[in-house]
Structure formats: structure tokens, C-alpha cells
Amino acid sequence: MSFDRRQFLRRSGLGVVGAVAGLAGSSDDAGATERSVSESDALLGGAALAPVPFHGAHQAGILTPQPPAAAFVAFDAIAPHRADLAELFRTLTSRARFLTTGGVPPQLGVASPPSDSGTLGPRLPADGLTVTVGVGSTLFDGRYGLAALKPRHLAPMSAFPNDDLDPAWCGGDLLLQLCAGSTDVVLHAMRDIAKHTRGAMQIRWRLDGYLSPPRPDGIGRDNLGFMDGIANPRVEEPSVADKLLWVVPGTGEPAWAAGGTYHVVRLIRMFIEFWDRVSLSEQQNMIGRYRASGAPIGMTSYGDVPDYARDPYGLDVPLSAHMRVANPRTAATEPSRIFRRSYNYDLGTDLNGDLNMGHAFNCFQQDVTRQFEVVQTRLVNEALDDYVSPFGGGYFFALPGVKDESDWYGRGLLA
Amino acid sequence: MYPVMARANDQRSPHIVMTQSSCAPTWTAPPTGRQTFVVENRSTRSGAIYLFNPFTGITVDKHSALAPRSSVTLHVDLKPGHYTWGCHLDGEGARQSVDVTVRNPPVMTAAGPTTSIPVQPSQLVGPVIAYEAYVTEELNVLAGEVTGLQSAIASESLAQAEAAWLTAHLTWQRLGAAYDAFGTLGTNIDGLAPGQAVGQAPGAPGGSSFEGFHRIELDLWGEQDLGAAAADAAQLAANVAVLVEQFTIDAIPPAELPLRTHEILEDSLRTELSGDDDYGSGTDMASVEADVSGTEVLLHLLAPLLKARAPELVSRAMVQLNRLDVALAATMQDGRWVAVSQVPLSEREQVDGAIGAALEILAVIPDIMPVVGSTL
Numbered sequence: 001m002s003f004d005r006r007q008f009l010r011r012s013g014l015g016v017v018g019a020v021a022g023l024a025g026s027s028d029d030a031g032a033t034e035r036s037v038s039e040s041d042a043l044l045g046g047a048a049l050a051p052v053p054f055h056g057a058h059q060a061g062i063l064t065p066q067p068p069a070a071a072f073v074a075f076d077a078i079a080p081h082r083a084d085l086a087e088l089f090r091t092l093t094s095r096a097r098f099l100t101t102g103g104v105p106p107q108l109g110v111a112s113p114p115s116d117s118g119t120l121g122p123r124l125p126a127d128g129l130t131v132t133v134g135v136g137s138t139l140f141d142g143r144y145g146l147a148a149l150k151p152r153h154l155a156p157m158s159a160f161p162n163d164d165l166d167p168a169w170c171g172g173d174l175l176l177q178l179c180a181g182s183t184d185v186v187l188h189a190m191r192d193i194a195k196h197t198r199g200a201m202q203i204r205w206r207l208d209g210y211l212s213p214p215r216p217d218g219i220g221r222d223n224l225g226f227m228d229g230i231a232n233p234r235v236e237e238p239s240v241a242d243k244l245l246w247v248v249p250g251t252g253e254p255a256w257a258a259g260g261t262y263h264v265v266r267l268i269r270m271f272i273e274f275w276d277r278v279s280l281s282e283q284q285n286m287i288g289r290y291r292a293s294g295a296p297i298g299m300t301s302y303g304d305v306p307d308y309a310r311d312p313y314g315l316d317v318p319l320s321a322h323m324r325v326a327n328p329r330t331a332a333t334e335p336s337r338i339f340r341r342s343y344n345y346d347l348g349t350d351l352n353g354d355l356n357m358g359h360a361f362n363c364f365q366q367d368v369t370r371q372f373e374v375v376q377t378r379l380v381n382e383a384l385d386d387y388v389s390p391f392g393g394g395y396f397f398a399l400p401g402v403k404d405e406s407d408w409y410g411r412g413l414l415a
Numbered sequence: 416m417y418p419v420m421a422r423a424n425d426q427r428s429p430h431i432v433m434t435q436s437s438c439a440p441t442w443t444a445p446p447t448g449r450q451t452f453v454v455e456n457r458s459t460r461s462g463a464i465y466l467f468n469p470f471t472g473i474t475v476d477k478h479s480a481l482a483p484r485s486s487v488t489l490h491v492d493l494k495p496g497h498y499t500w501g502c503h504l505d506g507e508g509a510r511q512s513v514d515v516t517v518r519n520p521p522v523m524t525a526a527g528p529t530t531s532i533p534v535q536p537s538q539l540v541g542p543v544i545a546y547e548a549y550v551t552e553e554l555n556v557l558a559g560e561v562t563g564l565q566s567a568i569a570s571e572s573l574a575q576a577e578a579a580w581l582t583a584h585l586t587w588q589r590l591g592a593a594y595d596a597f598g599t600l601g602t603n604i605d606g607l608a609p610g611q612a613v614g615q616a617p618g619a620p621g622g623s624s625f626e627g628f629h630r631i632e633l634d635l636w637g638e639q640d641l642g643a644a645a646a647d648a649a650q651l652a653a654n655v656a657v658l659v660e661q662f663t664i665d666a667i668p669p670a671e672l673p674l675r676t677h678e679i680l681e682d683s684l685r686t687e688l689s690g691d692d693d694y695g696s697g698t699d700m701a702s703v704e705a706d707v708s709g710t711e712v713l714l715h716l717l718a719p720l721l722k723a724r725a726p727e728l729v730s731r732a733m734v735q736l737n738r739l740d741v742a743l744a745a746t747m748q749d750g751r752w753v754a755v756s757q758v759p760l761s762e763r764e765q766v767d768g769a770i771g772a773a774l775e776i777l778a779v780i781p782d783i784m785p786v787v788g789s790t791l
Binding site: 204 | 768
């Protein structure tokens, strides 16, 4: 019944002593049997990305170039009262500020278990870590008296006709998008934040994501083998971002929400075994691009922009292709464009032996109703539906940025 | 270590004054680390002054011949421990100051400000004796309840047998702190099927020496076999009788108490709130409630020692333990306990969040009261 880790540790300690004594007794062999550390290190990378500034009008992790590792972690708030909820957001702020900056964790001496898990060594690298905090519609129910402050378009995620949503993988009062140069940095941040917020929020679901490097160039490929997310609106230009990305004054949103953005995460299983048994031309016609180059069908480079006006019957890019339905590139559909920042996922194996792999679809927009919902509605019953199964995710509102040392996530909402 | 003549800027350093009739009368505990003292001889004779540990007799610093009406500055690296000044004027008897305890400065943890102060085994004698009395009393209650379980099984009422099983099992759970003290007998009384994989039926191949509460749980809820339950309950009664007979104060090493204040609930989180030890009764939430009681008994016994090290610890822990009790009670459906897997996510989150918050606080206890001479 009981597990005595200390006895276990003692036993392992003795084991180590025994092993060392054994080595000492046959020191001639030691050089021959022990692989040197530098040798085993040779295959590892380890160069960390530069810190991403934490303070700003908008949160990091949206316009920030995508680093290769990510985690999407949804939490339910269990803070008893609104004051405890505000304390939770302050704690989130201080942890995120520290983790994204990097440095040496506080030394608590012998009076406590260590303040840090140690998984990144004694000095934390920032490694491009970003912590992007969003809130779900359920946070605005009766519990904390926030109903009147809910962003106007924030609602539970819609179930589209071919979705297979599992409640255990859906929703959440909060969403943390964690991105960094490597998986250990992402997981260290998740572990740290969970430890410091126990009793105030509890993990509801989580999915780790990874981004493939461009092969041979262009952008990383999804698990279908295609370059996904090539055509994004130019949101680094403020005039575009203020139309498509950020909530700005005059959009009918509560004042606190300015500078935030609607965040949609859709966890999409891909039936890759089935997909791999489909001919290349059929795959390409479903997507609308060449698989090898990423170029729109009929063009030569992944960066080429298709001109649908010159291809009204879909002789190059079929009218039913995913890319063309999602973004028809007309003046009328321009306001529905979304800013995508997706990752791939890999999650073990099914009962039938199929690999559970897919796509953590991830996008940001000024208005989830006018943008994501319109795009997704256009895509209902697309040919790709047979090869994918959306099973989870949610709609969240990514909070405005933390402006300076005295500001905190959601201050305008909770202060 | 290197006395130099005192200068004006030493005025902020504590002055250690030796007079004809007193030795460092204003001596109070400084923090750990490098400290500076201005040592003054205000008497009319020269003399020696030294800083020492009154328990070990070891001198940490000394100035042997301090002239009358003069002063020197001493720099000393202080580790946590006991420090007393000794003064010895020429031609006089030795005097000494009060003894002070130098401690590491408090650090902020989930338990609030905390300081680590070693505990002498003698300081734990009181709590251990009180705990032994508690365990002895509860073991007697347990023996009676196991007899009650046997009667209920003999009456051939499955419902009564199940109710009697739960009553006895929860009494056992409240003894949580004593698991290790019971050794093999403890495993015989409340062990799980050996080598059991999650989802595999207990008692399947490899489960040869599986007996005790969980074996009977399987008899009652799984097999509904009162005959097997009667035999297994008789074995349980025999084991409990041996335990009542054998249990003595020596069974509880003093250093176990601080460890167990968080390990009871670590066990609850790992084997009960995961549902791993549920062989059909669906009473894990009730077990956790009993574990909370067992934890509170220990917290209460250690409270005076904890207060000196982390003044907010007990009150902070009680906030979370009370919250945990409320969350556990809320998982009952129509007045009955249900299996962890049957509890809705929102209710489980309240339980898991509260126990997690409690554990972050309780986890500092073994660190802030290391038991002198213990290797645990």
C-alpha cells in the first residue's frame, strides 16, 4: 500500500556505492567500459534561442516566429473566489516573466524541497520560451462574477458536422500555449506553472506539439506530408493586424479586451495510414498544392500566389481543394482570413495499431465568428474530412499583453 | 578571526561588552553568515573573551588579552547552531552570556516563511508517545470492527458485509502514518495483488499471496462469494490480532512522523485518487477522507515544533485540508461513495487541486525539522 521513496533512494544510494567500489577494484577496465560524456554529447544540439521580450501591448507567442516545440494546456479554474482568481493570474504572470527571461532559480537552502525541478540544469535558458494565456467562455459563468465582461464572440467551440469531439479534450477556463526551442524547455515551464498554481487551477487536457524543419525549404510539413500554413495574412504590418488579428477599440468588445485576440485550437487526428494509401494526384487535388515543392498546382514555388480569377473552373487548383475553399482570395472573403500558427502532434498508438498522429490546428483572429467560423463552415464536407477527425480543442481569448513590471495578465479584467 | 582595532564605522556592528560584573548582557542571535562584532572591555583589568558552543565546548573565536578600556573588532563566519560568549578578566572567575540559537534566515515556500531547525530525537518523544496511544486505541477499534465484519459475513448479508468492510477499512486508513511500522503484517492486512497490471483482474496468475482488506473487497464486490470472504476475513482477524499483540512504541522511529505528514497524502494521490487500489468497492474517496484525518492527527502532534519553524504552515495546510474534505464529501452520489472513475471531472478537479495544494505545503515538513542522527 505505502510506497517509501526514501527507502528506495537509500537502496539506490547503496547500489551506487557498490558500483563505484567495484570500479575502483578493477580500475584497469574502467577506461574500456565507460563511454566518455563528451562522446555521448556529440550528437546533441543545445544552442538555446534568445529570450523573447515578455512585456508589450500584445502577448508573445502570436507574432513571434514559431520555435519547434509547443504544448497546448487547458486548465479549469478551481480558485474558490474572485480574489483567488486574481492571485492566480498574478502568479501566472510572475512565473511566465521569470521563465521566459531565464536565470538562476531562487535557492531555498535546506528548508524546503528545491524551488525548481532541475530538468534544465542550474541556470534556466530562456530558449525562446513564450507563454500565451487565454481564457475560455466558461470562466465568465456565474462563479467569479465576470459575465458582463465576456468578450462578445467568446463561446464554447462549435461542433461542425464531421467533428468527433470528446468532452475530455474540449474547452477549459484557461489555455496556456507554451512554445520554445526544445521540448524540455516547454515541459519544464508547464511543470513549474502547475506546481505554483496548485489549488487554483487544474489541468483539463493537454497536447504537445512539434514543428518540423523545412525540408528542403519553405515551411515545415504536416503529418500528411504537405506544407501547411504557407499563406498567412501579413499580420506583422499593423494595418493588417488591426483589421484581422487584434481586438481594437470600436469593435464592440469590452474595453479590457483591446490588444487581445481570439485564439482557436482544434485537435485534429489524421488517419495517416489511410492517407498514405491514396494516390499522389488525389492527395494533391484535395490540398491544392504539389506535395514535393509546396507550390500551388500549376505553379513552381511554394511562395507563388495562385490567381484564381485566371483559373475559374479549377483546372489547376480544383474548386474543391482545401486551400481554395479555405481562402478563396476574393475581396468578399478577405475579412474572414485567419492567422495560423499550427503544430503537429504525435500521441502513441490506437487499439487497432494505427498511429495516433495529427495536427494541433492553432489560429488567431480579431473575431472568431467572422473569421474562423466562416472559414470552417466553408470547409464542411470537404474531401479531406474522410482523412481527419477533429476530436478536441476550444475557443479562447488570448489576453492583452503584460505591459510592464507592475502589470499582470488580465489586470483589466480582474482588478 | 583577525582582530583589529575598532574604528568609528563599526558602530553599526553589535557591541559585545565585558564589564567587572557582566558578560555580553545584550547578546541576541545574529543571522548566519559572516558577522562583525565590536568587543569592548569596559573593566579596569585586561581579560579574555571568547565565543563558543556551550553544548560541544568548541570555541569559534577568541581574543585572549584585551586591555582595559579598549575594544577590538572580530569577524566570524556563523553557521546555524548555539553560541555563547565567555568572559574571563584577570584575577576574576569566568562569566558567560546567555546562549542564543543562530538560524538560517527564513525562505518563502508554499508553507509561508520557513526555517530549517534540527530536532533532537528527545523533542519527538512526546509526539511519539501520544501517537502510539492513538495507534493503540485505533488498533483495538479495528480489531472489534473486523470481528463485526466476520459477523456480517456470517449473517450472509452482502450489503451488511460490505458496510462492515468499509467501516473497518476506514479505521485502518486513519492509521496511515503507521504503515511502515507494521512491516509485512501491514502488507498482509492491506496489500494489493502482487504484480498486478492496471486493468488486470486481481488474483490472476502471479497473485499467490494476496490477502487482507482488498482480497475481501474482491470477494464481496467482485466475486460476491461470502464463503471466500469468511475465510479471508478470518485470516485478516488473525493478522490484526497479531498486530494488536506486537505493536509497541519502538515500532515508530521518531523520524517517521515528519515524513508521514506528507507521505500519507502522497499515497492517497497516487493509489487512491488514481483508482488503482479499487477492487470493486468504489470507496477511494472515503479512504482519502480517512487519510486526511490521519494527517491531521500528525499535524496536531507536531504543531508546536512546526510553529517555531514555519508559523503559517499548520493554518495554511488546514485551509487546504478542510477544502479537500468538502470536495471529497461533494463526490458522494445519493449518499453513497462512488468509484473515482464515476466522479465527474469538475468534482475530481476540486479534489485533485486541493490535495495538490495541501501537499505543496506539507512537503516542507521533513526539511524544516530534520531529526538529528536520522538518515531517513
